[in-house]
Amino acid sequence: MEKLVELKNINKVYANKNVLNNISLTINKNQILAILGGNGTGKSTLLRIISGIERPSSGEINYPNKNIKIGYVPERFSKNIRFTPSEYLYYIGMMSGSAKDYLTKRIDDLLLLFELDKMKNHRIMELSKGNIQKVGLIQAILNRPNLLILDEPLSGLDSEAQEELVKILVELKQQGTTILLTYHESNIFESIVEDTFYLHDGSISETASSEKESIKLLIVRNVNKSIFKEWDGIFHVEEKGNQLYLYVTVKSSDVILSRVLQLEGSIEAVSTVTLDDMERML
Numbered sequence: 001m002e003k004l005v006e007l008k009n010i011n012k013v014y015a016n017k018n019v020l021n022n023i024s025l026t027i028n029k030n031q032i033l034a035i036l037g038g039n040g041t042g043k044s045t046l047l048r049i050i051s052g053i054e055r056p057s058s059g060e061i062n063y064p065n066k067n068i069k070i071g072y073v074p075e076r077f078s079k080n081i082r083f084t085p086s087e088y089l090y091y092i093g094m095m096s097g098s099a100k101d102y103l104t105k106r107i108d109d110l111l112l113l114f115e116l117d118k119m120k121n122h123r124i125m126e127l128s129k130g131n132i133q134k135v136g137l138i139q140a141i142l143n144r145p146n147l148l149i150l151d152e153p154l155s156g157l158d159s160e161a162q163e164e165l166v167k168i169l170v171e172l173k174q175q176g177t178t179i180l181l182t183y184h185e186s187n188i189f190e191s192i193v194e195d196t197f198y199l200h201d202g203s204i205s206e207t208a209s210s211e212k213e214s215i216k217l218l219i220v221r222n223v224n225k226s227i228f229k230e231w232d233g234i235f236h237v238e239e240k241g242n243q244l245y246l247y248v249t250v251k252s253s254d255v256i257l258s259r260v261l262q263l264e265g266s267i268e269a270v271s272t273v274t275l276d277d278m279e280r281m282l
């Protein structure tokens with residue numbers, strides 16, 4: 001498999017807060033990948049680092065193809081742009097060196113595809129949130145990127161536009177684009193995402209696609225919360241009264257349970273939950 005991006009031991013610290021902690025990750029060509037995690041876990045930060053608009057505090061990021069084109073759609077696209085979508089997209093395209101005729105046609109095609117053709121002479125600042133978000137998407141795919149990065153792209157889109165977006169992403173993938181995105185709740189992306197990375201407490205773990213929905217919730221007692229910091233396979237630990245709620249991967253749950261017993265802890269309950277359940281409970 002051809003490597004597109006390789007992250008090695010990436011750390012990001014904001015004002016003494018360690019947001020990303022030793023992240024190593026390889027993104028291969030022609031995949032649709034998701035990065036999931038609760039609020040404030042550093043998903044946007046990681047996406048900005050991969051897209052090259054933010055630098056890590058330490059660590060290495062390599063792009064084996066030096067001519068890689070990366071399109072990035074931020075969570076909230078700037079809403080105060082005084083240009084019309086056509087003007088704005090034209091400037092963006094010119095800056096990346098596209099030829100004039102090609103660009104004019106490509107912009108018209110994309111405005112039509114996203115049903116923004118009727119809005120093309122309105123200023124971006126006058127458009128609805130969903131339509132502004134679409135302009136953000138178009139600017140990212142304008143020059144046919146090898147890697148398209150989307151930060152919560154569904155926010156602000158109605159269900160029709162969401163379905164349209166999914167179709168477009170599948171098409172882009174078929175044309176060879178790698179797609180990396182993040183989303184919050186369980187949604188239509190689940191049907192197209194091939195691999196998922198989970199961010200938790202600054203670290204990343206990969207759960208096989210078949211397991212991505214299943215997480216074990218272990219409720220234990222008489223063990224100290226701090227011991228779990230070093231253990232593998234744990235997404236989250238929460239203290240509720242004298243109980244600890246451990247959210248763990250299916251694969252590691254047996255090992256974790258037997259270690260808890262060895263430490264003379266007691267097991268109160270074991271159940272299977274989905275990522276959604278976990279996010280709701282946190």
Ligand SMILES: Nc1ncnc2c1ncn2[C@@H]1O[C@H](COP(=O)(O)OP(=O)(O)OP(=O)(O)O)[C@@H](O)[C@H]1O
Pocket residue numbers: 014015019037038039040041042043044045046
């Ligand atoms: N420029 C910045 N300066 C200081 N702190 C920042 C900056 N950007 C992000 N942070 C902090 O880093 C942490 C991770 O933020 P980030 O936006 O990457 O998380 P997220 O997982 O995308 O969150 P959400 O799901 O809420 O969008 C948060 O605590 C945030 O406050």
